[in-house]
Amino acid sequence: MIGWSSQGPAQAQNLRESLAGSGIRVKVGLRAGSHSVPNVEKAGFTEANGTRGEMYEVIAGSDLVLLLISDAAQADNYDRIMAAIRPGATLGLSHGFLVAYVNSTGKAFRSDINIIGVCPKGMGPSVRRLYEQGREINGAGINCSFAVYQDIDGKATDYALAWAIALGSPCTFETTLEHEYKSDIFGERGILLGAVHGICESLYRWFRGHGRQPDDAFLDSAKSITGAISKQISTAGLLGVYQALDERGRQLFKKAYCACYGPAAEILTEIYDEVESGNEIRSVVGAAHRLSRFPMSEIAGTEMWQVGRSLRSNRQSEIDPLTAGVYVATMMAQVDILREKGHPYSEIVNESIIEAIDSLNPYMDFKDVAYMVDNCSTTARLGARKWAPRFDYAMTQSALPMLEGSRDQDEAVFQRFLDSEVHQALSVCLDLRPPVAIAVLS
């Protein structure tokens, strides 16, 4: 197990516990001089008992290498890591970034190792907390997708499934690492982080410009999304949001949906193209290198987040029809693009809908947009900062002004929403969720 940031502590401890008595030893590898040494030792992975070591020694000495260091570190140390893995060993990844990096640079993986992925659908602290809850509550755990990228000995599928089960995954879906990284990097720039940030900013200003007081503008934009709308999707699906509205609300939802679907789809298509072409990966590596000179910027400085943080906690949100139409339209545009690109529905639904409502929005609900975005990976944090303004601009310039005009709605756009296959797929996947809350807030 290489690395000790978000996934590392959770995965190392879960695997050690699941494999107790099996004779398989979990050893944590850290780069020389790592600040994580005290935390790793505290978790019981010690140099003295032979379960902690220098990362390249651990890589060279292991049959299964789970590489959980940051994306930038994976890219910067790619050649040395590859050289250290012994022939016939298995390289495990917890998302597809390294495959994206290899694709974008024209490098090639070694052909004499297995390469697999197990990608938990929650942050590291959730992977650990739900595993612990799983001792008492049957079925608690974070669902994972798994992928076999290269199988040299016929064992790669069982290795991947065993890894997922040992992490406590109650339900494991199949994908490919190419689909996984595209869906992941695209999705976090879209509705999971970047788009929802941009949407909230534009809607808050829109409501303020149309006479709502700061508290109400916040409740009807960000709080409505992270509260009532997320809850309704979680229990009744995307159609359930529309169906919960009265007739006047439904008309406004439809109008907002039709106004926003096109502008959102345009930016999302651009993001997908950027990820698929490798441009976005190169951009991330470049941006990560600039961080030493220009640290990560602040993102929760506007009026709305100050209002949100001081809002009285007893004020509950409702489903604002306009906000719901904008949010659901953007989410549907993301779903439709992923489907068009051949992603499996399990991945689309888990990573573009369920991850948003169960895993990420609760963080924004708890505090602010920065608390959600900045609890994610550096790749995600950079992507959200880069793309959120594009969504804000498109909503402000193109979509929201259409609500005031009397332009005809594109009925076909809305009919496609009503008839979409995703509603059935979502309903099945909602039932496959663990029976406990996923987000770990503190």
Next chain:
Amino acid sequence: MTFNSTVFEKERIVLGGTEEWIVRGGRHLFPLLPKAFAGIGRSA
């Protein structure tokens, strides 16, 4: 998409008219982990 495991049982689901396969987890499967991890033994 489909896959084959010699250790774990898979289950068919239908999503949006397409077939997918999942594996349900749980602590009762932990005794099967050594079999599924056959060949994984050495660590530095």
